[in-house]
Amino acid sequence: xxxxxxxxxxxxxxxxxxxxxxxxxxxxxxxxxxxxxxxxxxxxxxxxxxxxxxxxxxxxxxxxxxxxxxxxxxxxxxxxxxxxxxxxxxxxxxxxxxxxxxxxxxxxxxxxxxxxxxxxxxxxxxxxxxxxxxxxxxxxxxxxxxxxxxxxxxxxxxxxxxxxxxxxxxxxxxxxxxxxxxxxxxxxxxxxxxxxxxxxxxxxxxxxxxxxxxxxxxxxxxxxxxxxxxxxxxxxxxxxxxxxxxxxxxxxxxxxxxxxxxxxxxxxxxxxxxxxxxxxxxxxxxxxxxxxxxxxxxxxxxxxxxxxxxxxxxxxxxxxxxxxxxxxxxxxxxxxxxxxxxxxxxxxxxxxxxxxxxxxxxxxxxxxxxxxxxxxxxxxxxxxxxxxxxxxxxxxxxxxxxxxxxxxxxxxxxxxxxxxxxxxxxxxxxxxxxxxxxxxxxxxxxxxxxxxxxxxx
Numbered sequence: 001x002x003x004x005x006x007x008x009x010x011x012x013x014x015x016x017x018x019x020x021x022x023x024x025x026x027x028x029x030x031x032x033x034x035x036x037x038x039x040x041x042x043x044x045x046x047x048x049x050x051x052x053x054x055x056x057x058x059x060x061x062x063x064x065x066x067x068x069x070x071x072x073x074x075x076x077x078x079x080x081x082x083x084x085x086x087x088x089x090x091x092x093x094x095x096x097x098x099x100x101x102x103x104x105x106x107x108x109x110x111x112x113x114x115x116x117x118x119x120x121x122x123x124x125x126x127x128x129x130x131x132x133x134x135x136x137x138x139x140x141x142x143x144x145x146x147x148x149x150x151x152x153x154x155x156x157x158x159x160x161x162x163x164x165x166x167x168x169x170x171x172x173x174x175x176x177x178x179x180x181x182x183x184x185x186x187x188x189x190x191x192x193x194x195x196x197x198x199x200x201x202x203x204x205x206x207x208x209x210x211x212x213x214x215x216x217x218x219x220x221x222x223x224x225x226x227x228x229x230x231x232x233x234x235x236x237x238x239x240x241x242x243x244x245x246x247x248x249x250x251x252x253x254x255x256x257x258x259x260x261x262x263x264x265x266x267x268x269x270x271x272x273x274x275x276x277x278x279x280x281x282x283x284x285x286x287x288x289x290x291x292x293x294x295x296x297x298x299x300x301x302x303x304x305x306x307x308x309x310x311x312x313x314x315x316x317x318x319x320x321x322x323x324x325x326x327x328x329x330x331x332x333x334x335x336x337x338x339x340x341x342x343x344x345x346x347x348x349x350x351x352x353x354x355x356x357x358x359x360x361x362x363x364x365x366x367x368x369x370x371x372x373x374x375x376x377x378x379x380x381x382x383x384x385x386x387x388x389x390x391x392x393x394x395x396x397x398x399x400x401x402x403x404x405x406x407x408x409x410x411x412x413x414x415x416x417x418x419x420x421x422x423x424x425x426x427x428x429x430x431x432x433x434x435x436x437x438x439x440x441x442x443x444x445x446x447x448x449x450x451x452x453x454x455x456x457x
Contacts, residue, residue: 029401031063032280038067040077040089043219043316044236045327046116046265047090048306049347051315052291061290062283070314073217074173081268082107088284090115091268094175094363096389101364103175103198103372108271112285112394114355115265115292117346120178120255121240121331122185124153124232125225129250129334131156143337147257147430150189157191157210170216170224170233174205177264179213180366181255182234186211187449188431196371197457205370207457225249236264237345238318241325244332251333253430256343260428261350263359274394285398289353290407296348303328351414355395357421358437360386365440369450376453382440392421 037059041047050068053059059066071077071089078095080086082105096109124132135152137145160167171179174196183193194209196202206212216224221235226248234255243249255262267288274281294302307327311320325332327345332338346352361382367373396416402408425436433446445452 029282029286029397030279032283033277034087034280035063036065036067037087037280037284038069038085040069040071040080040086041315042074042077042090042217043070043318044090044119044265045238045310045316045323045345046119046236047315048295048310048327048345049113049115049288049291050090050267051309052294052306053287055309056291056294058287058290059284062287064280064283064287068314074176078105078109078268081109081270084270087273088267088269091266092173092176093263093266093359094177094180094367095173096266096268097360097363097385098175098367098372100389101367101373101385103367104203108388109268110271110274110389110391111266111268111355112274112281112391112398113267113288114263114353114359115267115288115347117261117263117350117352118254118256118343119264119326119345120181120234120236121251122182122232122234122253123221123225123240123243123249123251125228125249126247128153128156128231129252131159132252144333146253146333146339148252149430150186150191152189152252153186154190161210167211168230169211169213170221170230170235171213172218172235173215174203174372175363175367177255177262177363178234178236179205180363180370181258181262182213183366183370185234185253185258185430187447188429190449192449193370195451195457197374198372199374200457207371222246222248237326238316238322241322241332242318244325244335245319245322247335251331254331254341254344256341258430259426261343261346261352263352263356263362266355274391281394282398282401285394286402289348289395289399289402292348292353293408293412296346296352300329300342348412353395354414354419355390355392356423356437357383357386357390357392358423360390361437361440362435365444368440369444369447371451371457375456376441379438379440387421390421392419 077089081089099105099107099109132152157167171182186193192210194205195207196205218235221233221239222242240251307324310316329342330338331341331344364382403410422437425434427434
């Protein structure tokens with residue numbers, strides 16, 4: 001067993017204890033208690049595991065008869081899971097965490113399955129891009145050097161401020177990865193993205209902001225940019241590539257470049273659902289794991305087939321070429337500047353589907369950094385909340401049953417006997433700040449922009 005500090009030992013004990021108590025890690029999974037299910041999603045390519053589990057018959061293999069339904073926005077989707085009109089859904093990773101915490105909505109939501117890594121980008125309008133370009137180093141062939149940091153945008157934002165004009169940008173939801181990634185990128189370049197102060201009734205997120213961030217649903221991002229209502233946005237695919245195809249904007253950075261192999265969406269269900277239907281929960285997790293494996297197997301050989309499925313109007317509904325631009329291992333920045341980014345969308349590699357506690361802790365650190373968590377919390381508070389929401393015990397039981405049946409290979413998963421739920425310290429951030437999930441408060445204190453221990457608005 002690898003060396004574990006006391007925090008990690010406690011986390012490992014929690015996982016092992018849950019597995020022993022449930023007696024399902026090495027036992028045959030029973031029949032589903034609920035067979036007919038309805039799952040929700042937003043029209044983004046990272047809903048792919050749900051579509052593939054349906055189209056490839058993995059849900060049916062588990063005795064589950066699933067209906068999949070697109071939702072208008074993230075709030076409607078979350079409310080559907082809470083009120084039971086949806087049995088589960090493709091969710092922003094921050095949604096189950098915030099709901100359990102009671103930010104915005106109070107509900108006990110859990111996730112047994114992380115849906116993907118990476119998959120987002122930040123796009124600016126053509127006009128803003130032209131103003132940024134003089135600030136960006138060029139390669140010998142004249143193309144911009146990537147990653148492009150927000151340092152190149154800062155003089156543009158300062159010019160807007162001098163002229164008394166607000167610099168508006170869009171993100172998809174207050175507790176979305178996109179909000180935190182856009183804030184991270186801006187702050188790393190010295191641009192303040194603003195604070196929240198829910199204890200004062202201010203949930204705008206625009207206190208002291210240099211750039212004003214507001215919510216726009218993902219499919220509406222390109223049109224909102226084209227209308228000039230916002231000057232840039234952070235969103236998942238295919239809505240960055242759509243801006244390139246329409247000739248209205250330029251993606252300047254991907255989330256892979258902001259935080260290499262960052263966790264993105266999760267599959268969310270209520271805690272009540274998991275407790276009432278434990279076999280159903282395990283079986284839907286098995287189906288999603290198999291779908292993720294299929295999406296990444298043989299060096300993404302199945303991606304063109306996946307793109308064809310996702311381009312259907314009942315799923316993402318964007319043109320095949322738009323979706324393929326990022327789903328098949330490339331990403332196009334300026335029109336004609338297409339570069340290889342084989343890990344832009346990761347669905348199974350690098351333990352993408354395992355619900356790591358440290359992933360949840362990172363989201364919580366950003367909620368605290370920007371004021372969505374109003375007061376200091378102890379490190380243990382972060383760990384305890386992460387363990388309420390992220391459920392590696394369910395994931396482990398589902399994965400082990402697939403391994404025992406010969407449907408999966410143990411080498412493709414974490415070592416369940418020693419896994420503690422915390423990734424090793426992560427170093428690949430655009431500002432070179434190292435993230436160690438076992439030290440949330442120490443991490444928060446590293447940033448020059450953002451709340452630190454002892455700070456309160």
